[in-house]
Amino acid sequence: MSDLSAFFQSVKLPVMPEVAHALIRTLHDEDVSITQVRDLVAKDPVLTAKLLRTANSAAMGMRREIGTLDAAISMVGLSQVRTLALTACMNVAFPVVPGLDRTEFWRNSMACAGYAQWLAGGIGLDAQQAWLTGMMLRLGELLIVQAKPDTLAVLERQPQIPGDRWAREQQLLGFTEAQVTAELAHRWHFPADIVRGLNTASAPLASPPLSQLGGVVHLASRLADMAFSDPEIVDALPQDVVSALDLNLDWMRSKLPSRDSFFDISSL
Template sequence: MREGIVDLKNLIDNAQKLPNIPKVVQELIESFGDENINNEAIAKKISADQVLTAKVLRAANSAHYGGNRKVGSVSDAVFILGFNAVRTLVLASGMTGAFKAPDGFDLPAFWHNSFAVASTCKWLAKFSKDDVETAFTCGMIHNIGELLIHIILPDECKEIQKIVDRGARNSDIEKNVLGFNFPEAGAELANRWKFPDAIVEGIRHQLNPLDAPEFSRFAALINLADYIVHENEKDGGATLVENFPNDVAIKLGINLVKLIERIDETKDLIGGFDELLH
């Protein structure tokens, strides 16, 4: 191992500044794929956390979730929105509250981008017939490795940023300097937090989903969503269709005509999720 290369697993195992996520959030992560989950018991646990409850209700009452019904409690939210949607809101609330911004890191901008990619993943999942809430969760934490690297290796990040500012690809420089890049760091953290393998692998292979040893549908969704968000922010989506990663969409079984017909919907998807940042 050459000088400067960091052992990722060892780094995360020994990181003193790793964020602690609320216990109920950890339980919700472990509830993915559990068909015997007790919705009432979970709602009660969420309700016991006042900060989490306030954030969830604020988002549940935002325009994103529509409807004129007032959501007054976590149990109401589960009844009106469904357990999976509420789990997504609680995960988002818990994650945004768990991380403190390292020096010079724009945390609100980071989470705004994360929610934009998450909302776009969810939108795309309707075309690819994948689980929309899992897709949202993948998008929400797709870039968590970047934040993690800034928290535990701030000095190295400053050096990497100097090169990235000159036009280099961030993930390539991270791999060269650290021995791993942000998707690998994010996948390791997601694994440590006991997210299901589908989400872990989605994060790991997001940059090159077609080159993964085994095709990950969620990696492909993140890849497409990140492309759409970036293009919309860059020039209002002027070249979005022209350079669209058609091969990735085709591999997901997406009907490109139907997708492109509605692509303008992606310009305003983030909805109520910015509410979670306050």
């Protein structure tokens, strides 16, 4: 039995609401309609309220508040409403973990999502799929801390260098938080592209053929972990991954978004 299989036998999995599972099923349907997604979300009034708060955060700078699901879809688009709804579901599905700064956890996850969306746009990937995958990347950490609370203390005592956390997890546990999230996504029946992107995110070049989504999320996570958003941080990224994705370095330096420019769901 692998280390990861043994881990999943020892951990209590979060329970996702039925509306979340229904939304996940729509990710497999290219012909899903606005009405279908709206009606699914509308079945859960609490989720609807959270989604509207999140949509208003996502639409900062617009002149009027988003007050209905139809308006949310009209203003920010069907794909983003669906991913925001799934995000809100996941935010409440995972329990509060003692010792973990939940607010900072979700802010980091939102930054990873934002950078993944931005990088995906640079190479023609599905931006909303990248956003959702980036947002989910660290969910495995919540399960690790739940099952092995002492691991968090060991990880936090180490210098916080972008990208090193995966190596420390691999050394301590035999797997990474990204691989835990991938297995969770598989069990929740997310599309195979998302599962493989998560599974390879910690080392995208180690599992050919390259998952572009995994490479994008790898870089996005490193950017989210950096303390500042100076264009020079682009040069600190693993250039072999940048090259494999055929990303334009000049574009990255000139268009790099600020970490603070991404909305977050930490207050939900």
